[in-house]
Amino acid sequence: xxxxxxxxxxxFSVPLLQENPISIQMLGICSALAVTVQMKTAIVxxxxxxxxxxxxxxxxxxxxxxxxxxxxxIVELSVIASLVIVADEILRAFLYDISKQLSVFxxxxxxxxxxxxxxxxxxxxxxPGLSFMDGLGNGAGYSSVLxxxxxxxxxxxxxxxxxxxVIPTMAYDLGYENMGFMLLAPxxxxxxxxxxxxxxxxxxxx
Amino acid sequence: MKLxxxxxxxxxxxFEKNGKLAFLFPFYDATETFFFIPGHTTRSDSHxxxxxxxxxxxxxxxxxLMPPFIFGIYNxxxxxxxxxxxxxxxxxxxxxxxxxxxxIVAVSYLVGFFWETTFASIRNHPISEGFLVTGLLFPxxxxxxxxxxQVAVGISFGVVIGKEIFGGxxxxxxxxxxxxxxxxxxxxxxxxxxDPVWVAVSKAKEVVVDTVSSATPLAVSKLVExxxxxxxxxxxxxxxxxxxxxxxxxxxxxxxxxxxxxxGAGLLVFVGVASFRIIVGxxxxxxxxxxxxxxxxxxxxxxxxxxxxxxHLVMGGSAFGIAxxxxxxxxAPGMNASRWIYGFCIGGLTVLIRVFxxxxxxxIMLAILFMNLFSPLLDYFVIKFKLKKRIVNV
Numbered sequence: 001x002x003x004x005x006x007x008x009x010x011x012f013s014v015p016l017l018q019e020n021p022i023s024i025q026m027l028g029i030c031s032a033l034a035v036t037v038q039m040k041t042a043i044v045x046x047x048x049x050x051x052x053x054x055x056x057x058x059x060x061x062x063x064x065x066x067x068x069x070x071x072x073x074i075v076e077l078s079v080i081a082s083l084v085i086v087a088d089e090i091l092r093a094f095l096y097d098i099s100k101q102l103s104v105f106x107x108x109x110x111x112x113x114x115x116x117x118x119x120x121x122x123x124x125x126x127x128p129g130l131s132f133m134d135g136l137g138n139g140a141g142y143s144s145v146l147x148x149x150x151x152x153x154x155x156x157x158x159x160x161x162x163x164x165x166v167i168p169t170m171a172y173d174l175g176y177e178n179m180g181f182m183l184l185a186p187x188x189x190x191x192x193x194x195x196x197x198x199x200x201x202x203x204x205x206x
Numbered sequence: 207m208k209l210x211x212x213x214x215x216x217x218x219x220x221f222e223k224n225g226k227l228a229f230l231f232p233f234y235d236a237t238e239t240f241f242f243i244p245g246h247t248t249r250s251d252s253h254x255x256x257x258x259x260x261x262x263x264x265x266x267x268x269x270x271l272m273p274p275f276i277f278g279i280y281n282x283x284x285x286x287x288x289x290x291x292x293x294x295x296x297x298x299x300x301x302x303x304x305x306x307x308x309x310i311v312a313v314s315y316l317v318g319f320f321w322e323t324t325f326a327s328i329r330n331h332p333i334s335e336g337f338l339v340t341g342l343l344f345p346x347x348x349x350x351x352x353x354x355x356q357v358a359v360g361i362s363f364g365v366v367i368g369k370e371i372f373g374g375x376x377x378x379x380x381x382x383x384x385x386x387x388x389x390x391x392x393x394x395x396x397x398x399x400x401d402p403v404w405v406a407v408s409k410a411k412e413v414v415v416d417t418v419s420s421a422t423p424l425a426v427s428k429l430v431e432x433x434x435x436x437x438x439x440x441x442x443x444x445x446x447x448x449x450x451x452x453x454x455x456x457x458x459x460x461x462x463x464x465x466x467x468x469x470g471a472g473l474l475v476f477v478g479v480a481s482f483r484i485i486v487g488x489x490x491x492x493x494x495x496x497x498x499x500x501x502x503x504x505x506x507x508x509x510x511x512x513x514x515x516x517x518h519l520v521m522g523g524s525a526f527g528i529a530x531x532x533x534x535x536x537x538a539p540g541m542n543a544s545r546w547i548y549g550f551c552i553g554g555l556t557v558l559i560r561v562f563x564x565x566x567x568x569x570i571m572l573a574i575l576f577m578n579l580f581s582p583l584l585d586y587f588v589i590k591f592k593l594k595k596r597i598v599n600v
Contacts, residue, residue: 176355177356177394177396180393180394181393182393184392190367193371197371
């Protein structure tokens with residue numbers, strides 16, 4: 001069977017575009033507003049969320065037959081919370097500066113709607129392998145939107161990419177200016193909206 | 207007239223289906239209906255059409271915008287020449303103003319027109335005339351020193367985000383011109399606020415002018431210490447009430463002259479385009495909120511509190527906003543009662559923002575955008591209230 005036809009591949013690829021958690025399902029918007037001023041923080045945030053999401057999906061899917069139905073939320077939460085603490089500690093140990101910039105937002109992954117949503121709707125009903133791939137796919141979908149938004153915001157807002165000056169000083173001499181609006185949270189709303197528009201326009205055949 | 211008619215008739219075949227220039231039909235249509243009342247018929251019931259269609263409607267607004275526009279050109283030139291120490295005669299002042307203002311208006315129209323045509327071609331609907339008004343309103347709210355590329359960015363944002371994503375003219379919830387201005391205000395605050403932006407001092411003669419400050423009346427009032435009277439500080443700076451009313455002071459291009467704005471507003475009300483309820487409501491809102499703050503004024507409160515409410519009406523852009531922005535028929539509510547409330551809240555909020563928020567000296571822009579968001583809600587409640595008064599099943 002071709003790779004693109006397997007269930008695992010589908011579990012990974014569908015959330016990338018067709019069911020993108022941010023641009024289609026509109027989940028996890030709050031962190032997308034907060035951490036997308038710079039690409040660096042957006043990438044780290046995307047990686048942490050992907051880590052938490054795929055392993056929480058894996059763990060919950062492994063336990064899905066032994067979790068009592070009426071306390072499943074609490075079990076899911078404790079799994080997610082442990083993973084978030086692990087991610088947070090890793091960031092503090094190895095990427096201290098970025099972890100400082102991200103401040104509470106890594107900790108807030110625990111309240112991210114995507115993680116809980118995938119655990120509830122997918123991991124509880126699918127095999128561990130599929131759930132893991134689904135977590136990876138959703139994480140990648142989330143990260144891709146985050147990074148595109150951060151790309152636009154950092155480029156227009158401060159003229160940099162990943163902290164390096166991209167827009168030449170000559171442009172500033174000619175009268176170009178950074179768009180201060182891009183550093184404010186509403187800019188992320190507008191960019192996400194425009195990205196959704198673009199995606200709908202490209203994928204829907206009218 | 208005959209001649210124009212024949213030109214249109216002869217060139218029509220190129221623009222109709224299968225013609226060489228069929229993709230430009232919206233453009234052709236727009237130009238033709240600018241000269242003649244269109245012969246379109248309605249597609250469904252109610253076959254009565256008012257000759258006051260969208261195009262005439264918008265043309266009236268353009269006509270009403272002429273007084274502040276022309277005065278804006280004069281004023282921009284006057285301030286520039288005054289601060290550069292050049293001749294203050296009418297003609298050089300006017301020429302200087304033209305050189306300052308016309309490029310801004312031209313860029314605004316060109317870029318706005320580009321977006322309008324793009325969307326009209328993709329969506330296959332006629333070019334709407336709304337942008338004629340937006341394209342003129344927008345530059346009138348800008349300082350004369352604004353860089354042209356920022357005008358282009360601002361009008362693009364206003365037209366695309368403020369209007370086209372909602373479906374074009376008639377469907378926008380925000381006033382597109384103000385959306386563009388608000389965007390510029392937050393995106394490039396250095397070019398939209400602060401003392402140096404309001405007067406275009408020409409680089410050649412920067413010698414004469416250290417004595418005069420180019421601060422706007424609003425900026426001056428903001429700095430007045432509590433205990434002092436704003437009125438006296440203003441008149442020390444040569445901003446008497448009469449100057450403020452006539453509008454010969456630094457400020458946004460078209461928004462300085464309260465008197466001409468109200469003349470334009472009167473014209474709009476007279477031809478039935480603007481709702482007098484919004485305008486009167488706005489004026490009453492400004493005055494009553496100003497009076498209320500006067501009552502609250504004490505020893506320790508900011509100087510703003512004790513300002514004569516009439517000053518709120520003539521300073522800055524409040525008159526322009528109430529006359530031309532708040533009355534935008536699309537983003538304003540449609541019921542008479544809600545128009546009163548809408549106008550009143552705009553006036554009141556303007557004063558509140560001015561007095562209580564030192565970061566935004568000009569409150570009218572935010573007040574109008576804020577109330578735009580509420581206008582569907584106001585209509586909803588007014589309609590609900592009216593339905594309640596009906597007698598059931600009669």
